Amino acid sequence: MKQMHLAAHFPGVNSTTVWADPRSRSQIDFTSFEHLARTAERGKFDFFFLAEGLRLREHNGRIHDLDVVGRPESLTVLNALAAVTERLGLAATVNATFNEPYELARRLATLDHLSAGRAAWNVVTSSDAFTGENFRRGGYLDRADRYTRAAEFVSTARELWDSWAPDGTSRPFAHSGRHFEISGEFTVPRSPQGHPVVIQAGDSDEGREFAASTADVIFTRHGTLEAGRAFYADVKARLAKYGRQPDDLRIMPGVTVVVGDTDADAEQDAAEIRRLQVSPQNAILALEQVWGRDLSSYDPDGPLPAVDPDPGSSIVQGRVRVADPLGVAAKWRALSESKGLSIRETVIESTVRQSFIGSPETVAADLEKFVATDAADGFILVPHLTPGGLDDFVDRVVPLLQERGAFRSEYTGSTLRSHLGLAEPVWKG
């Protein structure tokens, strides 16, 4: 049977953590990271995952204050987690735009050594000038260039990792390309995995192409069976032109799970979670993100605004932009009218979605179906509680997946590559 891969996402900056829940604890204390990582390792997960954002979000020119915010720097936390885990993969999101290959390749190789072969890099590409204001280079990188830099970044990092042969000898490197012109000697010997695992997150055509050409794992947002299958077929079909096999790339959507004693219990919990995630203030905010207007005077329990969105607005900063605000607004209006929904109810229905809801048996069967029918190779689970949000899943769903033979009962290898069933990279000396 096709084996499922599982990863635990530590919810960083986000609007989905139910932070007012009494069980919700610090998003920054190391004990929180330790709890989720140990839970994931107890569940024999493939890896632990950290996202990244390099500038605090703003709304209407002011720091956005409704969401969980404030997080530590990924690689440093993962090095510390390497001390309290033994097998779990450790994946850091690190931006290819605001870093340099020599330094980052060295930090990733160091994590791979210190964790005995468990390091992964999620390559993200945000290049906006807003984030650039925290960095020397500023925000000069065009959107069109973000993946050319990312692709050259990854291949340069691999040249550096390959400048040490598996037998421990090293030779100088020299890379000359459009984005980087660098040479010298790499200071870290070949790490246990040879090359740390490369993950890609980004959904455009260029993003998919970049993943198909070079990534080991792709992190997506396709949480429905149909969207998942279409994405899966599309991306796996792109591999051949790079001389790769479908099995060389793992597709793992980020998903949420609500487990209850019965399906009805879980549905009820999920509805309550959605209501808590979309507070009255967050409902107005979600509306403003689509409308691009200040709608703070609207009643979240009242009807949608009669005015149309302002497509040229810039009130939202540091978030993914709504591509077609007029279209989205039309959809929301139709939904609100047909079901008689308020602003808040409309937002609840339209935005936040639990992907897998039900009894442990239902959730296990649904997850297995996604994997068995090629909608995914596995999942990155995003809990709504920090740090205990995966306890239930690990205690109640994982054993069922194991019984069904859909998920490992023990780690068979010690490196993240071995958990993911990925081949050792061939040394290109």
Place this chain on the structure above:
Amino acid sequence: MSATRPLHLAAEIGGPPRYDAASHVALARLAEGGALDFVTLGDSFARPGPDALAVLARVAPATSRIGLVPTVTTTHTEPFHISSAVATLDWVSGGRAGWQADVSTTEAEARLFGRRPAAPASALWQEAGEAADAGARLWDSWEDDAEVRDAATGRFIDRDKLHYVDFEGSTFSVRGPAIVPRPPQGRPVTVIDGTSGPAREPAARYADVVHVRATSPEQAASLRDDLRRGAAAHGRDPDSLRVLVALTVDLGDAETAPEPGLESGPQLAGRGTYFRGGPVDLAELITQWYQGGAADGFHLTPITPERDLERIVNGTVALLQHRSLFRTFYPGGTLREHLGLGRPANRYAPARTPEGTS
């Protein structure tokens, strides 16, 4: 200097490059057994070795009290990233982080990044000072109580307690605020080797701990006075600066040596004057220099860490403890507490009048 002023001791755990976690953990635990203030781990893009900050983050959960001070270079790196990483080391260690700021002067290092050519030490140290300044501002950019989790208003943070730093340096600018909330120590400890001319000014201005290389107690005392005057000139309390004499030590394999003392031996990575002798001889030297007012303490670089650190802890430190010159346990939990340095007030927090007073 009054003898009641506490002596501070730190040790480098670098030595020949090692890439595994176990050897670093073992050395840090050894130093912790001697109640040393902190361990340092040198770093440079120019010679073999792992990323030092990463190694000490790996060491953090495997130790409980000792301060952790990696070298971080500021020349080809991003001040915003440095500030986040050091703050994170403070979070994962529960308030035991510092960083030793250093510069990359060579053309070979510049070529590893390909962003700009090598520059003179004076310009690089000015930039290092700016990186320290910007970093400290970012650490302050969240007030300690910025996270409010106020369910009634739906606000997770009080945005009035988060601050843009709007730092404009000669080679970079940073808008802020930090992405990492203010770390446990408020500001992790900043260490600079203030021996060389261009490093002296940023050391006096921004460092909490300054290492100096000196071949006599008089020279060390004069460097210390100079640094303290510099600190005062920048409006700092000179007593908020700890000056440690850097010694590279070769403790051989006897308790005492026939002719112990400082030698013009190999200047190992420029980490201070070379001392050869036994652990007891080293304790003698530390006692004399310290009681003579030459320094607030010592930063020792053992030439063979596995051998010499063990002799430092079980020989030299044990003797200093026996003489009541050095602590036998950690009375506090954070590196600032070990060093007797207060938790800095936040520069952006308005001085709030306590309720009931006016």
